[in-house]
Amino acid sequence: MIAELGFFALCLSLAASIGTIVTGTLAVTTRQQYLTALVFPLSRMMFVGALASYVVLSYCFYANDFSVEYVANHSNSLLPWYYRLTAVWGSHEGSLLLWVMIQTAWIFVVSVFSKTLPLESRVRLLTVLAAVAAGFLAFTIFASNPFERSFPFVPQNGADLNPLLQDFGMIVHPPLLYMGYVGLSVAYSLAVVALIEGRVDSQWARWTRNWTMIAWSFLTAGIALGSWWAYYELGWGGWWFWDPVENASFMPWLVATALIHSLIVSEKRGAFQQWTILLSLTAFSLSLLGTFLVRSGVITSVHAFASDPERGLFILQFLGMCIGGSLALFAWRAPQLRSLTGYTPLSREALLLVNNLILILAMVIVLFGTLYPLIHDALGMGKVSVGPPYFNLFFVPLMLILGLFMVAGPLANWKQTKSDRMRALVMMPYAVGAVAGVVIAVLYTPWVGVAAGIFVALIAVLFVDTKRKLANRGLSLQSLSRLGVGYWAMHLAHIAFGLCLTAVAITVEYSYETAVRLAPGETKSVQEYSVKLDTVGDLAGSNWVSKQGHVLMSKGDSLVADLYPEKRNYTTRGQIMTEAAIDWGFTRDLYVALGEQFDDGSWSLRVQIKPGVRLIWIAGALMSIAGLMSIYARRRRK
Amino acid sequence: MIRRFIVLAALVMLPFVSNSQSLVQFDSELDRTRYYALIQELRCPKCQNQNLADSDSVIAEDLRNQVYVMIKDGRSDQEIVQFMVERYGEFVLYRPAFSLSNSVLWGAPAALILIVLFVAVSRRKAAPQAATAKVDDLQLQQRLDEIDSEKGAE
Numbered sequence: 019m020i021a022e023l024g025f026f027a028l029c030l031s032l033a034a035s036i037g038t039i040v041t042g043t044l045a046v047t048t049r050q051q052y053l054t055a056l057v058f059p060l061s062r063m064m065f066v067g068a069l070a071s072y073v074v075l076s077y078c079f080y081a082n083d084f085s086v087e088y089v090a091n092h093s094n095s096l097l098p099w100y101y102r103l104t105a106v107w108g109s110h111e112g113s114l115l116l117w118v119m120i121q122t123a124w125i126f127v128v129s130v131f132s133k134t135l136p137l138e139s140r141v142r143l144l145t146v147l148a149a150v151a152a153g154f155l156a157f158t159i160f161a162s163n164p165f166e167r168s169f170p171f172v173p174q175n176g177a178d179l180n181p182l183l184q185d186f187g188m189i190v191h192p193p194l195l196y197m198g199y200v201g202l203s204v205a206y207s208l209a210v211v212a213l214i215e216g217r218v219d220s221q222w223a224r225w226t227r228n229w230t231m232i233a234w235s236f237l238t239a240g241i242a243l244g245s246w247w248a249y250y251e252l253g254w255g256g257w258w259f260w261d262p263v264e265n266a267s268f269m270p271w272l273v274a275t276a277l278i279h280s281l282i283v284s285e286k287r288g289a290f291q292q293w294t295i296l297l298s299l300t301a302f303s304l305s306l307l308g309t310f311l312v313r314s315g316v317i318t319s320v321h322a323f324a325s326d327p328e329r330g331l332f333i334l335q336f337l338g339m340c341i342g343g344s345l346a347l348f349a350w351r352a353p354q355l356r357s358l359t360g361y362t363p364l365s366r367e368a369l370l371l372v373n374n375l376i377l378i379l380a381m382v383i384v385l386f387g388t389l390y391p392l393i394h395d396a397l398g399m400g401k402v403s404v405g406p407p408y409f410n411l412f413f414v415p416l417m418l419i420l421g422l423f424m425v426a427g428p429l430a431n432w433k434q435t436k437s438d439r440m441r442a443l444v445m446m447p448y449a450v451g452a453v454a455g456v457v458i459a460v461l462y463t464p465w466v467g468v469a470a471g472i473f474v475a476l477i478a479v480l481f482v483d484t485k486r487k488l489a490n491r492g493l494s495l496q497s498l499s500r501l502g503v504g505y506w507a508m509h510l511a512h513i514a515f516g517l518c519l520t521a522v523a524i525t526v527e528y529s530y531e532t533a534v535r536l537a538p539g540e541t542k543s544v545q546e547y548s549v550k551l552d553t554v555g556d557l558a559g560s561n562w563v564s565k566q567g568h569v570l571m572s573k574g575d576s577l578v579a580d581l582y583p584e585k586r587n588y589t590t591r592g593q594i595m596t597e598a599a600i601d602w603g604f605t606r607d608l609y610v611a612l613g614e615q616f617d618d619g620s621w622s623l624r625v626q627i628k629p630g631v632r633l634i635w636i637a638g639a640l641m642s643i644a645g646l647m648s649i650y651a652r653r654r655r656k
Numbered sequence: 657m658i659r660r661f662i663v664l665a666a667l668v669m670l671p672f673v674s675n676s677q678s679l680v681q682f683d684s685e686l687d688r689t690r691y692y693a694l695i696q697e698l699r700c701p702k703c704q705n706q707n708l709a710d711s712d713s714v715i716a717e718d719l720r721n722q723v724y725v726m727i728k729d730g731r732s733d734q735e736i737v738q739f740m741v742e743r744y745g746e747f748v749l750y751r752p753a754f755s756l757s758n759s760v761l762w763g764a765p766a767a768l769i770l771i772v773l774f775v776a777v778s779r780r781k782a783a784p785q786a787a788t789a790k791v792d793d794l795q796l797q798q799r800l801d802e803i804d805s806e807k808g809a810e
Contacts, residue, residue, distance in 0.1 A: 254710035261705050363780045375772055383765045390761050399757060403699050405707075405750025412765045531692060531709075535679040596712065622679055 021086050024074030025165040028115075031067025031122065032159060034060050035152040042145030046138055054141055061129045061144045064151060065122035072119040075164055076106050085172040088112060088164040094178035094590050096561035104189045105179045110313050111164035113192060117309075118154050120193070121200045125151060128204060128229075135225065139211055146207035153336045161329045178561065178590035187247030195240030195267060199305035201233025202270060205277065206302035209295045210344055213351040218295065223285035226298065228652055230281060234274045235645030241267050242638025253596030255609045255626045257525070257634060260409040265388045266308025269381050273301040276377040279370050287432060288358030289367055292348075293374070295355065299348060303341045304381070310337060311388075364437055366430040369423055376420045383412045421472035421519055424512055425451065428483050446482055451475025462527070469523035473516030480509045503651035511644035518637035524630030531627075533613065537620035544625045547571050547578065547608070551621060554612075562588045562595075567612045567621065569599065583612040583623075607631050680724050687727050694723050694736060697751050701744045 038060040045053035075088075079102045084090040092108045107113040125147045132140045158164075208226045212218050244267065249257045258264060277297040283290040310333045361367035387404045394402050429443040455471020484501070491497040534542045536551035543549070552568040564586040571579040579601030586595045601608040606629040613622030682688040695708040700716040708716045708723070719740070726736045740748050752758050 252710070253712075256710060259705070368780075372776070375776065379769060379772055382768060386764060387761075401745060401747040402752055402758070403747055403750050404752055404761065405697070405699065407697060407751035408761075412769075532688075533679045594712070 020074055021078055021083065021165045021167065024071045024078070025159075025163065027067045027070035027074065028118075028155065028159055028165075029067075031064045031071065031118070032152060032155040034063035034067055035122075035148045035155055038064065038148035039145055039152060042141050042148065045141050046145075054137065057141050057144055058129050061148055062126050064148065064155075065119075065126040068115075068119045068122040068155070072106070072115055075112060075115060076103055078165075079103060079105055082176070084174070084176050085167050085169065086164075087166045087168045090168060090173045090176045092176070092179050094176040094561060096590065097176075097179055097184070098560060100189065101179060101184050105183070107192050108179050108183050108188070111158070111162045113196075114154065114158045114162050114313070115164055116192065117196050117200065118151065118158055120196045121151050121154055121203065124200050124204060134221075139215065142211045142214060143207055146210045147203065150203050150207065150340070153340070157332055157336060161332050175590075178588065181562070181586070181588040181591065181593050181595045182251060184588075185247065185251050187243065187251060191240060191243045191247055194236050194243060198233050198235075198237025198240050198274075199267075199270065199302075199309060201229060201236060202274060202302040202305055204229040205233065205274075205298040206340075206344070209298035210347065212295060212355075213344075213347045216351055216354040218284060218291040218355050220285050220288060223281050223294070224652075226294075227278060227281040227285055228649060230274060230278050230298075230301075231645050231649050231652075234271070234278055235642045235649070237267070237271050237274060238638060238645060239642040241271055242635045242642065245638070246635045249631070250598060250600055253598045253611050254624075255529075255531075255598070255611075255628060255631075257631060260384075260387070260406045262388050263312050265384050266305075266312050269308060269384055269388075270301050270305040272377050272381040272384070273297055273304055276374045276381075277301055279373050283367050283370050287361070287367060289361065290371070291355040291357055292352045295352060296348060297374075297378075299341075299344045303337075303344070304385075306337060306340055359433065361432070362434045364430065364435045364440055366427065366432050366435075369427040369430050372423050373420065373427065376416055376423070380413055380416045383416075384409065417519060418468055418472065421469075421476070421516060424515065425472070425475045425479055428479055428508065428512070429486070443482055443486065447475045447478035450478045463523075466520070466523045466527055469516075469519040473513070473520045476509075476513050476516040480513065483509070504648045507644040507647035507651060510647070511641050514637045514640035514644065517640070518634055521630045521633035521637060525628055525634065528629045529626065529631075531624070533622055533624050535616065535620050535622050537618070540620070545627055547573055547625075547627070549610075549623065549625055551623060554615075554621060557584065561590055562586050564597070565612065565615075567610075567623070569610050569623065571601070571608055571610075579608050581608070581610045583610045585612045602632055604632055604636075605629060682727070690733060691723060691727055694727075694733060695720055697749070698723070698737070698740055699748045699750055701748055707750060 038057055041053050041056045041060060044050070045057055077083075078086045078089050079093050080099060082089070082093065082095045082102075084093075088109070088111050092112070093102050093105045097105065105112075107116040125144065128147065129140075129144055132143065135143070205226050208222065208229070212222055244264070245257045248259075249255060277294065280290045280294045280297055284294045387409055390404050391402050394400065425447050426440070426444050429447075430440060451471040451474045454474040455467045457467075458470045459467025484498070487501055487505075488497055491500070530545055532544055534544060534549060536542060536549070538551055538553050541548050541550040548571070550570040550572070552570055554565055554567045557564045557566045564584045566582055566584045569579075569581040569583060570577060571581065581599035581601060583599040584597035586597050587593070588595060596611050596613075598609055598611040600610075606627060609626040609628055611624040613624055615621050680688075680691060682691065692709065698708045698719065700706050700708055700711040700713060700719070702715050703711045703713055706716070708720050722739075723736055726739065731739075737749065741753075746753055752761055754762060
């Protein structure tokens with residue numbers, strides 16, 4: 019009974035979204051006040067329905083209601099309660115419900131916090147958002163219903179959640195990522211509204227920038243967290259593999275990053291209007307494309323698409339409507355949007371344009387590399403793989419060039435910068451960066467040198483920029499705080515980018531990996547460490563049993579790390595998982611995974627020394643924090 | 657013919673190899689680096705999307721050993737990759753072959769970068785006249801005033 023209520027609530031949510039679309043459209047055409055007044059409660063009702071539905075599904079998981087097929091397939095009574103609750107988004111149907119819930123929650127928030135917009139724009143915005151949500155709701159209800167029952171044969175117990183997903187990362191990663199994806203739908207809808215109204219003013223840009231920034235912060239955190247999760251959970255220490263699933267989240271991020279920069283130009287200078295609109299449309303379209311590519315199974319297996327024609331067709335239609343419709347609208351209305359101002363090649367606008375071009379180039383290349391195997395196969399040319407060597411070849415140089423331009427960007431003036439003034443400003447950061455880069459390149463490796471040089475230069479920019487801004491105020495705590503949180507947020511994000519480059523370079527160039535064979539009690543040396551396998555014992559959890567090794571890593575006479583890697587057997591599915599043990603540090607991670615046992619009782623151990631890897635996620639976290647700081651700054655300024 | 661024999665011998669020896677020598681020992685640091693580089697760039701033919709280094713599957717284990725044996729045999733990287741492609745197709749290459757059929761794959765991004773570069777440079781030359789027109793300054797000032805008054809109103 020309760021599952022049916024969940025389904026009913028979902029249908030109610032769809033009804034409310036259709037109601038919003040109808041009343042919203044009528045309200046702007048007939049200008050009847052009662053219709054306008056109806057739009058708001060209706061749009062909020064969408065959230066109420068979706069939330070109720072979501073709570074019901076969670077309850078079904080919590081109460082081990084295995085008569086619900088989705089629960090039976092992705093949970094088990096032995097699963098701890100917190101994983102039962104997160105198992106809701108453990109597969110296609112439930113994660114779509116999570117998406118819908120978050121989507122409608124954003125709509126709720128927008129409906130409440132949009133009072134600074136003109137009433138008519140508000141109604142239009144909610145109407146477009148409701149249309150997007152309606153697509154997802156219909157998809158969930160008609161093609162991915164998580165509430166389907168398996169009467170009359172109810173399984174005794176569930177098939178359990180994939181062990182990979184029984185982890186802390188699973189609790190936080192998907193919601194964060196979806197907050198990002200769905201947040202971009204607000205920018206998308208705002209762009210559609212701007213096209214309908216044929217107007218992009220600075221208030222629109224400010225608004226869009228706030229919402230995009232929130233989405234971007236979540237997306238950044240989600241991606242960084244996903245990388246960290248894969249690193250410790252998959253058991254082989256990889257943190258980015260250019261996997262289609264990773265790319266699906268990364269492409270919207272690249273476009274969103276370009277968007278938050280082009281929005282600055284639109285807000286402050288009234289320029290880049292068409293470009294900004296196009297980016298807003300692209301960012302969300304890519305999150306749609308990515309999510310569906312991954313969810314429909316098109317990417318991992320081409321045949322899944324055809325095997326579920328209902329789902330596949332729905333996806334194609336919805337994608338076509340969202341992307342095609344918005345692009346057609348763009349082609350029709352965009353010529354009306356004119357930039358109010360011009361700029362010269364040496365200006366902040368021009369440098370932000372360079373930023374945008376590089377990021378979009380990077381996105382297009384990632385998209386192309388991701389889709390190429392599909393196209394290749396579809397044309398009957400056979401199966402090929404496009405992996406990290408390909409992506410790195412193009413992506414790494416682009417990011418380094420981006421880094422070089424980031425040094426000049428914040429120091430340039432709007433519209434026009436006198437070239438001798440510009441030269442004087444950028445001289446110091448570039449010189450300091452170059453010297454640091456060369457020294458580090460000589461001491462370490464060229465790539466680390468280049469990346470670290472950019473990092474150092476970006477820090478130097480902070481000093482030069484601050485000094486420039488304080489030129490006629492004098493240096494004091496008060497004058498520093500006058501610069502505003504947003505100012506510091508911008509530099510923090512830029513420096514974090516430099517840190518990320520450097521960390522990646524260090525990790526790639528200095529990671530060391532080896533496999534050693536050790537009998538309990540035996541010691542062997544790996545690089546400067548001596549590795550001792552002390553004992554291997556048994557361990558059990560509620561739904562798994564494991565072999566747990568006790569590994570001691572020491573340097574000289576001092577013990578560095580006390581590690582407990584495991585080989586876990588999740589009994590319900592009989593799936594073996596490698597639970598790596600990690601001793602983490604800011605400078606290096608020691609990563610130990612337990613391998614197979616040999617006939618003579620000895621074990622294989624996979625030992626990795628990964629310098630700098632932790633800094634990659636720290637950089638990601640810093641970028642995300644910078645995003646939140648800037649939202650805070652902008653809210654306070656109002 | 658001889659090569660085929662060696663391959664066959666290697667195949668026959670595989671089961672023994674995987675039992676006795678799971679942990680790789682190399683004669684030189686170069687060979688060690690080559691081994692890890694190769695198993696990073698070769699895809700496990702049966703897995704979702706994992707390279708030989710990261711996969712726990714039996715076939716990945718076998719193929720890792722294969723790479724190891726071939727390095728020990730003094731084969732070049734090219735020969736090892738060739739061997740894998742002959743058996744499993746180009747699917748196993750994470751670094752797609754630099755071949756005619758892949759010309760679009762390698763060429764398109766390069767072409768795209770060049771086009772963007774060209775357009776950017778040619779527009780850069782054309783930009784200044786348009787940008788510094790007098791009318792524009794006027795509009796700009798109005799715009800800035802607008803923004804300021806909006807800020808003040810909030």
